[in-house]
Amino acid sequence: xxxxxxxxxxxxxxxxxxxxxxxxxxxxxxxxxxxxxxxxxxxxxxxxxxxxxxxxxxxxxxxxxxxxxxxxxxxxxxxxxxxxxxxxxxxxxxxxxxxxxxxxxxxxxxxxxxxxxxxxxxxxxxxxxxxxxxxxxxxxxxxxxxxxxxxxxxxxxxxxxxxxxxxxxxxxxxxxxxxxxxxxxxxxxxxxxxxxxxxxxxxxxxxxxxxxxxxxxxxxxxxxxxxxxxxxxxxxx
Amino acid sequence: xxxxxxxxxxxxxxxxxxxxxxxxxxxxxxxxxxxxxxxxxxxxxxxxxxxxxxxxxxxxxxxxxxxxxxxxxxxxxxxxxxxxxxxxxxxxxxxxxxxxxxxxxxxxxxxxxxxxxxxxxxxxxxxxxxxxxxxxxxxxxxxxxxxxxxxxxxxxxxxxxxxxxxxxxxxxxxxxxxxxxxxxxxxxxxxxxxxxxxxxxxxxxxxxxxxxxxxxxxxxxxxxxxxxxxxxxxxxxxxxxxxxxxxxxxxxxxxxxxxxxxxxxxxxxxxx
Numbered sequence: 001x002x003x004x005x006x007x008x009x010x011x012x013x014x015x016x017x018x019x020x021x022x023x024x025x026x027x028x029x030x031x032x033x034x035x036x037x038x039x040x041x042x043x044x045x046x047x048x049x050x051x052x053x054x055x056x057x058x059x060x061x062x063x064x065x066x067x068x069x070x071x072x073x074x075x076x077x078x079x080x081x082x083x084x085x086x087x088x089x090x091x092x093x094x095x096x097x098x099x100x101x102x103x104x105x106x107x108x109x110x111x112x113x114x115x116x117x118x119x120x121x122x123x124x125x126x127x128x129x130x131x132x133x134x135x136x137x138x139x140x141x142x143x144x145x146x147x148x149x150x151x152x153x154x155x156x157x158x159x160x161x162x163x164x165x166x167x168x169x170x171x172x173x174x175x176x177x178x179x180x181x182x183x184x185x186x187x188x189x190x191x192x193x194x195x196x197x198x199x200x201x202x203x204x205x206x207x208x209x210x211x212x213x214x215x216x217x218x219x220x221x222x223x224x225x226x227x228x229x230x231x232x233x234x235x236x237x
Numbered sequence: 238x239x240x241x242x243x244x245x246x247x248x249x250x251x252x253x254x255x256x257x258x259x260x261x262x263x264x265x266x267x268x269x270x271x272x273x274x275x276x277x278x279x280x281x282x283x284x285x286x287x288x289x290x291x292x293x294x295x296x297x298x299x300x301x302x303x304x305x306x307x308x309x310x311x312x313x314x315x316x317x318x319x320x321x322x323x324x325x326x327x328x329x330x331x332x333x334x335x336x337x338x339x340x341x342x343x344x345x346x347x348x349x350x351x352x353x354x355x356x357x358x359x360x361x362x363x364x365x366x367x368x369x370x371x372x373x374x375x376x377x378x379x380x381x382x383x384x385x386x387x388x389x390x391x392x393x394x395x396x397x398x399x400x401x402x403x404x405x406x407x408x409x410x411x412x413x414x415x416x417x418x419x420x421x422x423x424x425x426x427x428x429x430x431x432x433x434x435x436x437x438x439x440x441x442x443x444x445x446x447x448x449x450x451x452x453x454x455x456x457x458x459x460x461x462x463x464x465x466x467x468x469x470x471x472x473x474x475x476x477x478x479x480x481x482x483x484x485x486x487x488x489x490x491x492x493x494x495x496x497x498x499x500x501x502x503x504x505x506x507x508x509x
Contacts, residue, residue, distance in 0.1 A: 022250050024243045032240050049308055053341055060340030060370035067369050078388060125374070132376035136402065139409040139434075146412075147433035205425055208441045212423045214256070214467045215442035216310050218460040221260050223313065227456045228448065230320025230349050231313055 007226045014224040016041055064089065092120060161196050168193025248503055255470075260463035267459025275461055280419050280437035281450045284395075287417040288325050291392035297332040298322075299391040301407065303398020303422070304378060307341040310445075311423050315398035316342070316349050317448035318421075322395065323353035327362060334391070335368040338378040343370040379403045383410040396420040396435070397444060400427045408434035421447060474504065 016038075023038040024031070031039070068082035076082075095101075095116040099108050102115025111118050148159045167173035168189035177188040185191065222228040242250075267273065291298045300322065302315035319335065326333040335350065337343040346368045354363035371381045383406065386394070394411040396404070397420065404420075404427040411418045412434045420431035421439030431438045439447055442464065449457035481497040484490075 018253070022243050022246055024240065034241060046308075049306075053306065053339070056340035056344055058340075059344055060373075063340075063343060063366070063368075063370040067366055070366075081384075128380070129374070129376040132379055132406065133402065135406060139405050143405060143409055143412075143430065143433040147429075208425055208428070210468065210471045211442035211464075212425075214464045214471075215423065215445035217253075217256055217467075218260055218464045219310050219314055219445040221257065222457060222460055225264075225456075227264070227454070227460075228313075228317050229452070229454075230352060230448075231316050231345065 011224045011226065013045075014220060017045065061089075092117065095120070164189060165193045165196055248505070256463070256467055259466050260460055263463035263466070264456050264459040267455040267462070270455075272455045272458055273462040273465075275446075275450060275458055278439065278443055278447065278450055280421065280439045280443065281447050283417070283419060283437050284322060284451070285325060287393040287419060288322070288329055288331055290417060292329045292331045294392045296392040297334050297389055298326060298393045298395070299382075299386065299389075299411075299416075300333065300335045300395040301382065301398070302335070302337065302342060302346060303396075303400055304338050304375065304403060305399040306339045307345055309399050311399035312339075312342055314445050314448065315421075316345055318395075318397050318451065319346060320349040320353050321448060321451040323350045324357045327354040327357035327359045330359075330362070333367050334385070334389070336378075336382050336385070337368065337370055338373055338375075340370055343368055375401065375403055376406075379406045382407055386410045386414060386416070390414050391416050394418045396422070396431065397439070397447070398422065399424055400431075405430035405434060411435075474500070478504075 020038045020042040024035055025039055025042075026032075026035040065086070068085050070076070071079050071082040072086065096110045099110050100116045102108055102110060102112040102118065109115075111121060113119075113122065144162075147155070148162060149155060167176070168191075173189040173193070177190075180188050186195070219228070223231070263273075288298055300319055302319060303309065303312045305312050307313070323333060325331075333350070335343075335346050337346060347365055350368055351360070351363050351365075354360050371378045387410065391411070391414075394408075394416045396407060396418065400407075400422050401424070404422070404424075408418055408420060408431055418435035419437045419439075420435040421444035422428060422431060423441045423444055425441070428438065428440060432440075446461055446464075449461055478497070478500055481493060481500060485494045485497045
């Protein structure tokens with residue numbers, strides 16, 4: 001029963017959510033009970049999921065405290081980093097819960113720009129996020145270098161297409177092939193770059209998209225039918 | 238009937254019924270012994286080898302089931318692969334580290350891991366803290382995972398699920414320490430990054446097929462046949478639509494124009 005109950009719940013919720021796409025949405029205050037039921041499910045399901053996620057947040061916090069608290073206690077490897085994590089977690093939680101420096105009361109926004117939590121976000125969290133995001137520029141360069149190394153025919157084609165798109169999207173690229181006569185205008189870099197994006201690239205993307213859509217349907221059916229073992233911690237045969 | 242069924246979605250209902258019917262028939266046929274032959278996905282075939290390498294090197298295997306919550310089907314597909322992978326790490330006595338950025342995903346990953354270790358006959362080696370929660374914050378999560386990669390130097394990294402801008406930040410960190418990396422996502426915008434930075438990438442639908450290929454379960458493999466039939470129908474419709482559109486543009490024959498617009502209506506979202 002322990003493994004059957006979650007499975008039955010998944011199946012029931014899955015079928016109900018599929019059905020919501022095919023039941024008419026009534027105008028406010030109108031419609032029959034059938035429509036009202038499915039409209040209610042459709043509107044509230046994401047709210048229920050969020051409520052569940054809030055309860056699960058306790059599990060996440062317990063995991064974080066367990067992993068880092070244990071390391072600090074044992075003075076394990078890199079324990080000062082764990083201590084910094086615990087301190088950051090504790091301080092942020094405390095100033096957020098107490099709404100220090102911000103508008104008080106239940107309706108007061110804990111992340112108000114005048115509050116300490118707001119200031120922590122503006123002065124610490126945002127710059128740190130921006131720094132991590134900025135790393136992307138260097139990683140894009142190193143990944144591109146590897147991808148564009150001309151070792152195979154496919155890599156050569158990729159490199160050629162990338163060069164055409166990169167140069168074709170700049171004023172320099174446009175000026176470079178402006179001299180081509182009208183009958184050969186399709187070879188101008190800006191047009192060639194547009195063609196690559198809109199024809200072969202889009203065709204590939206659509207093929208992937210069709211595959212993904214069918215994969216999602218098949219995966220959902222597998223979950224509804226309980227064929228996908230292991231996801232719910234179900235025992236295997 | 239008007240109050241019970243959204244008539245604007247008749248075509249969506251039709252395709253749902255057809256596709257559902259084809260998938261169910263394929264599952265039934267597979268359970269009766271007509272198991273389809275599935276081409277070997279290089280990324281799936283390399284999983285055992287990648288875990289074996291981690292065992293030889295005495296280093297851990299890192300697994301990230303995407304960066305979305307449990308209501309995303311890609312996360313579920315990632316967790317389905319995790320179940321099979323955890324059974325493998327249990328048998329080979331390899332250290333598995335699962336890093337999550339959502340508490341619900343962490344809870345589900347723990348259940349999947351525990352069940353896999355139990356099924357592999359090694360429940361005593363399972364540790365709940367093999368699966369840890371890092372942070373809901375996108376770049377906070379990346380900072381922790383990249384830091385762990387630099388310090389722990391895992392032999393193998395699995396990135397299977399839905400990813401956003403963090404995909405390259407994670408995969409490049411793994412690439413720089415020389416880890417074997419197997420990625421899979423149905424996020425089209427992130428696929429090029431994984432392809433550039435990882436050794437193997439499961440592209441789109443391959444992510445959803447991975448657990449079927451790993452388990453070899455006939456019912457799961459049956460759904461792959463159903464998917465292929467769906468693709469054949471989509472390909473046929475695309476071809477027919479292209480031919481009709483070309484013929485309509487060239488000839489302007491009313492019959493062909495009507496046929497083309499009927500086909501277009503059939504595939505229009507939100508009904509005709």
